[in-house]
Amino acid sequence: MKQIGIAGIGVIGPGISNWRDAVAVLTGAEDFDPQAEVPTESPVSLPANERRRVTPLIRMVLQCCEDTLSGYSAEYPPLQSVFSSSCGGLETADKILRSLTLPHKPVSPTQFHNSVHNAPAGYWLIASGVRSGSISISAHDSSFGAGLLNAVSNVLIGDGPTLLVSYDYMAPPILRESRPYLGSFAVGLVLVDAPMRWTIEVDLRESDNCDKMGDMVLEAMRLGNPAARSLPLLARMAGDRPGQVRLPYLPNLDININVVRHARS
């Protein structure tokens, strides 16, 4: 399969506010603390009226987009986008579900439009002014891998550079038993049809043999948030270690990624 270039990487997670922080953690230069706060800032790219309406999840996703695209020139072609999350805005759903148990069921209109699975995508599109196609998906715990397949397909068939963002945010207490995330996490990649420092080749393999993280705490994070299933892929690039990565997708179906490093981009 054709090689696809990686033109941007972004990560937000516990104690991680950008790709550089992630590199430090993934190479062992810094300790990783899954209990650390997820540093999110107010999204300055949004108009003030929209900024007031965003949830912590949406803030995290917008910040991840910003980090991922920090080196991506505005002169490049407009980006297609794939937003991938196992459960999306659980906190918003929780608020609406509580409202529905009250007399007269006072659902907030802002909460209602924030409850759609593609709400983070919608805010990013407003903030960036990008009018290209955008898809928001879920494949439960395999959402990162499924999102990657969408983004890779986009690039392979010539639909242009594609932003992939995968994320899941801590569940509200009432849903933590169902979705026991270790911490909130978001990862972004820009995939392009051009040779970059890192390229990937992606295919499906009939196996149940996905890569794990050597570090126990990072392995707990990998299992503790569907978006963090991306960690073995990120670790190869952070540690300058080209090679094969297997990500879990479905029973007896793994996503196989050949990560190749090039001398210059």
Add this chain to the structure above:
Amino acid sequence: MRKLKLSAYTLCSCLGQGKQEHRDALFAECAGLRQVDFENIDLQTWIGRVHGVEDVVLPEKLRAYECRNNRLAQLAIESDNFVDSVRLAVSRYGTRRIGLFIGTSTSGVLEAEYAYAARDLAQDILPKDFSYNTTQAISSVGYFVRQLLRLEGPIEVVSTACSSSANVFAAAHRFMSAGFCDAAIVGGVDSLCQMTLYGFDSLQLVSQLPCRPCDRDRDGMNVGEAAGFAILEWEDSNAELCLLGYGESSDAWHMSAPDPTGAGAALAIRAALTRAGLEPLDIDYINLHGSATVANDLAEDAAVFEIFGGCAPCSSTKGFSGHVLGAAGIIEALFSCLAVESDVAFRTMNTVNVDHAIRSPILLETHRTPITNVMSNSFGFGGGNMSLILGRPS
């Protein structure tokens, strides 16, 4: 683009179960809407409720998936010998090489509504028998259908609000083009719940009457529920119905209101024509998104008129089915297939006086005419626009 054959399809909505009941209702101009009679909802509105969903029983080993949305999915799958068609596709491609792409906006959230109503208030915990992952979770319907149809290939659930199950056609085409699968089953399932009814009501987008798309007196939508499925394979010499093109775009404007200029919608329509290699004059009928809200119908008309200049007859079928949200993309794509198969363009039900500001020709009567190519539009919250072109292969 390389065309995709729709080798089988089925659907279920308030108009009935399976293709024949839909043909009958659409041709006889019998809408399926009724005054709200669901879950003690105290709103004044009409809904598109599917008969018999409550009586569906899931297979024993899939009981964990019991919820209205998955029951509705199963009800649709049980029609039109769809399971046999799936088995035929499996014999041709193998279980691992068929992708599954399903659109939904709210999945099984009704089950969560019951759970929250029954929660332990002192400890704030949900009842023990509530299973988030197999009901409320967006992915629930995908994993349920995957097991019901005994598929083992790639899967994803697309959730882009009201364009969800139009997007599945694009996703399937891409996965097949990239070689991740050789055929695909696409679907859309959305079911009635309080969240959408009270949510759209909070935005003042719900009509108290049967909805009247494009009417000068239109005042909002009716929420409905539906499920539809289709099998997609690469076009061959036996193809009778094909996905000829798709176009997608984003408004980048507002979370819940369309760009009034229709610029985003126009981008999607143009992209679909380009992919299909067709000109506006090649489109014989446009099945509008036509949600019957004041803003949507005007913005959509701005886009459609800019490109078609009034040359293609248009209608919205939401006066028949209600707005079936995440299922609307595929349901209206399948209505478009019925239109091609029968050479009938459907009327805009309930609409009497077309809004003078709307310039496209809105069909107020059922129109019998040769139909080769149909465009079907779906737009949603978050500003997503999808335009599909279905028709006979040339």
